[in-house]
Amino acid sequence: MKSKEKQDFWSTSWKVEQKPLRVDIGDLSLTINHQHHEWRLAYFWTKKENQGDCSCHFIDEFPETPTSLGGIHNGLARIAMETMTDELTFNPQLADRPVVVRPYSPLLIPANNKITLYISAPLWLCINFSKKVKRELPVQQLSDTWMGLITGKGELCYGSYTHARLDQDMLLRLPYRALTPVTMRNKSNADFTLERLSIPAPYLSLYAGDGQLVTEPLSIVMDSEKHQGVVEIGKVSGKKAITPPRKKADKGILVNTWENLFA
C-alpha cells in the first residue's frame, strides 16, 4: 500500500453488508461482520516488529470461534445496536495511558544542553459504528509498566521501545504510529542519562503530517540535581487536526514528579 493510500485508510468509510471486512494494520488483524442489530468483531495480534502493513479488504467467512483465530491474545466481541447502519469509519487515536519509552541504548544529554529527539508510539484503531458507539483496539500490543513508587504513588502506563532518533531523515514513517518531537533541555550542571521517558499520550492530539501522523511537540526542562521536570505541550500550525486529546492539560503544562517522568 502506497503512502497516500496508507493515509487515506483513516479517511475512508467502508460499507459492510454481506461479506465481512478484514482489516490488517500493524500487528492487529481484525474482522468485522454486519448482522441483524449487531456487529461482530474477531481480532488477534501477531508480532511483526514494525513490518506490518495497513490494508482493508472483504473476505468470505467470519471466524466464529477463538480457536479459528490465529496469533496470540485474540478475542471475539459482539456489539448490539439499537439502530444499525452498514457504514464504518476508522479513526486513529493515541494511547489511553502515558507511554513510557525506553531507548534501545541509553542516551546521554550533557549538562546545560538541549536536544530534540523523535519518538514514535503505536496508535489505537478506533472503529466508529455510529456517532456514539465506538470500539478501540491497539494496533500493537504494549506491555503494562509502572512509573513511580511501587507502593502506590505512581501511574500505570504502557511500555515501549524507541530508537530515539535525532535525525528526522532516519525516521521510519508508518501510518499506524504517531511521531512526537521531544525537545529536552538539561539545565543542571550534571550530565543526564536518558533511560526512560514518559510521554503524556492522553494529553496529545493527532495531526496529519508528511506521510505520518504527528502530535504536538513536547518541551521538557529538567534539573536532575533538584529532581524537577516540567513538560510543556507545544502547538502545531499548518497541519490538519485529526483527533483531539483525551484529556486537557491546564495551560499546556504538566508538572510531573521526577519518578513519574524518568525514573
Added chain:
Amino acid sequence: MNELVTTPNVQDAISLITVLRACAILIAGWVAAKLSARFFKRACAFKLSAHHLSLFGRLIFYAIFALFFATAIHQLGFKISVLLGAAGILTVALGFASQTSASNLISGLFLLGEKPFEVGDVLRVDGDTGEVISIDLLSVKLRTPDNLYVRIPNELLIKSKFINLTKFPLRRIDLVVGVAYREDLSQVIRLLLELVNSEPRCMEEPQPFCTVTSFGSSSVDLQLSVWGRRELFRELKSDLMIAIKSTFDTHGIEIPFPHLSLYSGSQTDPLPIFQVGEKSQHSASSDNGIPH
C-alpha cells in the same frame, strides 16, 4: 432512695401527660438523630471513606438521641445528676465485666486512626483470607472466597499480624520452576524471560528477573519473578505457568518428577531393571546372581 430519685409525690409527678410528653420527645429525638446522621453522611460522602461515614454517623445518632433521652427522663421528673451518680457506680461494675468489649472498642478507634485497610480490601488474618465487608465498633467482618462469614475482633487485629493483600496496586508473582539437571540453564533463563517479555500483562518496570535458587534433590530450581497489576494476579500466575509448560514442551526441556536412584552399595552400579521376556538379558543377570 425514693427521696433521692424522684420528687416527693411520685404519683403526682408522673402523670399520663408527662409520659406522653416524654414519649414525644423520644420519638422526636429518634427522628432528629436519624435525619442528622443521614445529612452528615450525604454531606461527607466524597470526603470520608465508607467506614468513617458509618462510624461517625452512628456517633452522631447516639449523641443526639442521648440528649433527647436525657430531656425525656428529666420530663418524667427524674433528677439527671443523681441518675448519673448511680450510673457511675454501675459503670465501674460493668467495666470489669466488659473489659473485652471495651478493648475491642478502643482497638477499633485505633484502627480507625491508623487505617491499615478499608472496606473492599482483602485481608489474611491468622489463616483466614477474605474481603472486608464491614468495619464495626467491636469487630471486622470478612467474606471468604468460598462465601463464608468471618468475624474478627478488633483487639485481635491490633495485637497480631495481618496481611493486606490489596493495599498496593502492584504485586510480584514468584514462580518456582524446576528443570532437569541435564538442561542448559542459560537457555532456560533466556526462554523464560522471552516468554515474560511477550506477555503484555507482565510489567516492563519493575523488571522481571529469573535466577537459579537451588540444586534440589530432583531438579535445578529457578525463581521467575514478574510484576503485574494486583487485580490480574491469579489469572496471570496461572497463564504464565501454562505458557511455561507449553514452552518447555516445545523446546524439549524436562520438568522432572521427583525421582530416586537406588544403589546396592557405594562401589556398585545402580540396580538394573529388566522387562519380563528379555530372556537373554535375564540369563546373563542370573549368572551374576542378580535376582529378576
